[in-house]
Amino acid sequence: MTLNWTDVEKKWRSKWEENKDFETNPNDKPKKFITVAYPYPNSPQHIGHGRTYTLADVHARFYRMKGFNVLFPMGFHYTGTPVLGMAKRIEAGEKEILDGLRNIYHVPEDAIKTFVEPIKIADYFHEEIKSGMIEMGYSIDWRREFTTIVPGYQKFIEWQITTLKEKGRIIQGSHPVGWCPVDQNPVSQHDTMGDVEPKIDDKNFLIKFKLGDSIFPITTLRPETIFGITNLWVNPNTIYKKVSVDGEEWIVSEECAKKISFFEKKVEITGEIPGSEIIGKTATNHDGREILVLPAEFVEPSMGTGLVMSVPAHAPKDYQALRDLKAKGHELASKLEPIPIITTEGYGSIPAKEICEKMGVSDQSDDKLEEATKELYLKEFTDGKLNDKCLQFDGEKVQFGREKIRTWLQENGHLEKFPVLENAPVRCRCGAECVVKVLNNQWFLNYGDEEWKGLARNCLDEMNILPNNIKTEFVEVIDWLHERACARQQGLGTKLPWDKDWIVESLSDSVIYMAYYTISRFVNDGSVTPENLTKEFFDYILLDKGDVSLAVSTSKLSEDVINSIKKEFTYFYPVDSRHSGRDLVQNHLSFFVLNHVAIFEKNLWPQEIVVNGSVMMDGAKMSKSMGNIIPLRSAIKEHGADPIRLAIISSAELLQDADFNMESVSGIQSKLESLLESCSSLKKTEMSNLKAEDTWILSKTQSKISEITEALEKMRLREALHDILFTFESDLSWYAKRTGAKGRHDISGILHQINSARVAMLSPFAPHIAEEMWEKLGNTEMVSKSKWPEYSPDKVDAASICAEELLKNTIDDISNIIKVTKITPKKIVIYVNSDETKSKIYSKMLSIMVGGQNNMGVVMKELIADPNTAGAKKMPDFVQKTIKDLHSESEDIKKMKLEAENFDEKEFLKSELSSMGQKEFGVEIKVYSENDVDIYDPKGKARHARPFKPAILIE
């Protein structure tokens, strides 16, 4: 059968739409509010994006069938800078990006033409992504859709950020950013050539020495080494500048002067001085010590200030440079000796000397010095301890002492921050080389605040995090989170209400917006305009602050409207489940928690977070450059939405990276098609006169329902889907074997019943094809509106499960014997236990062992203690073997056996084994009881029979 997936999917999508099935308003039913992080529309969505949304949609559809009033909304995140960069590149006619748009994303030419305007890019991909979501069959309430730059949303964000500020969560301070001196703008990854993220090293500092009346600053990553300083280095070939910095006179390289000018300082070059002139002078240390300035050619004017301090005991370069001078007979240098300040296991008193000698460094231009420096730096950082030269820091480990010395120097005015670009040179798209700029008026969310963190931890403790093992990661993130810039100077978004130069940063305007879904419906249908959305309005609706009359008077809305919005919010909030990719744990998801606890009362804090891994394509990471991105919509066109949904879900458990490949899609496709075919042939019929295998398969169906439901509740979708699609199959094939052996033709009704449950459970995963199957099964209502199959324990027939188990095991045993003995059976005889004592002991043992007890001694003791089973004493061999039998059986089966006490092995095997035996082994199978009078037992096997373990004779 070849199925036209597109047609089937269209058919059912339009029915859902007609019936407004996914438009959710408050009602009397319990609710679930399920949300996913909205997309940033700068490209079409691919399979990878599809994963999070599909998981959430399955979740939503599942709860809908479970009887909840489920709200699943969607918005679009326009906030941010990427489309700005794209527009620039498109305007500049960059081939790379245009090729990508044309060949990978297949954007029509006339659309590309409009892309010089950033919003047009977002608009285009917004529609593209939305169409994809609809085609995937996501059960979204589109009436609530918005973008983050519409006026209503902006009102909401203004309220949010104002509320945070009022609550003291926002502070101002200085912050270094990557900066383009030509564009006068901060640069991010999207603004640079080669898409490199400018990395800023904020742990770099300069230490101020005095040289006469001037400040003589040197930069270092190792402030603790000031105690081991012997001299300073300047490059004799460099002309240094005299610079006035905030009124102080500094001597630095020209390159350094330029850098400092971006640090929000007043910088003016007042003169110059050749390096050679400084050599031989002395500068004063933080403690007033006189330090000699010496020449060294390794000093690069472009690094730091162009001046270097010398710590020959611990810095290989310094050691070597000093040695070189001494070798040349430099008079002043010859008096200097290294001052060790760190002791490190494995090294003697002057580690730099040791490592230079060990590596055979020839002079200060030797390349080996880099390696030596690296090795020693790391070793001293991790293992080193400061010694008594370091005053009050004596005995500190380097990694902790360094921090303390840094603060100490800073407090005494000897130290200033000197952030540098770690991965320099970084070039802006305009061609200019980027610098570090310190912004003094940056706004921060003070995530470092302990009281705030406490609230967040509180929330996490009570939240359901799926999968649970990622909870520790959240705890860690909350721990190390600190101030975070919440405003930017460029990009789309909402202006800071109190400082219009700034735009609320994109990760800060996307943290509590789920609340806005409950309002956007009213904005979208025109009953509310953005102007109505005043601070008092939001306060009343969202925080229950103030009263309705205040909200009415400022918003100019009627009390009725306000109350229905409030009812809507109160009904749907809090968020019951938030879905997102694992890459957002460190930022969005954590901020989501932090902002909720900062703004809302405890009863409105989020209930659950579901985190999923990413999607790989044929085992490789998806990337534009690899060209292995498959846009979701073209995949749907080719394979159908449902096969893709299933392929994404079935390939990995939640947190794992899912490997997507086309083979699995087509495998699933044919699986679904054959299921559809079998549904078409089944009829709903009255079932009477159930046979053993019928009660068995119906019982099995019940336990499957229970397992699948539980898996879904814990979002173990892969497992659930696997059970629906495949595990069912193995039971069904046993059933087919059994009915086939009997030549039965009356099983359509039973299969109809089983497949109805299966299709219903499949429907959240593969909604379109499940509707089709449901229809073929003869239903007139839609499956998406049907009730989730309910597990009814009373429909589980323990005896039939034990019976089939016995049958399977017996057949297995027979095959096993045949295999080992290699005999061709002419006659097979089965002897069933009929000894009352053995049966009694067996059931007693079951009750003992059901809790997990399987110690021979304990079991025996209990058996003997009971007069009914005291006979066990005389048959330790039987007890031993039975323990083994039961030991290898599942807890479930043991319980079932206990329940099915009156099960008659002989009668069952007699009636069921013959058909199966004929089919499997081609011979007749005779069944006797151990104590039958007419027994045929030439080899005396019968006495070995145990309950549920008949003895076997093969001739």
Next chain:
RNA sequence: GCGGGAGUCGCCCAGCCUGGUCAAAGGCGUAGGGCUUAGGACCCUAUCUCUUAGGAGUUCGUGGGUUCAAAUCCCACCUCCCGCACCA
């Protein structure tokens, strides 16, 4: 460095949370058989070692420990992967 995750029978991968159902699911590969003129697709069977009666032995990165019982819990070690920010 800080943090997170992983190491399973030729390969991929499930099981580990909640110890006993585990010689360990499933898929691929390989071997044999069926179907076919043949091949492909498909179906069946086998696939740690030994075993002429349903059995036994040795396995889940390495080494210890807890337990009547460990792939599963605890400790140490080795190896590999990912994130470290103002970017959506």
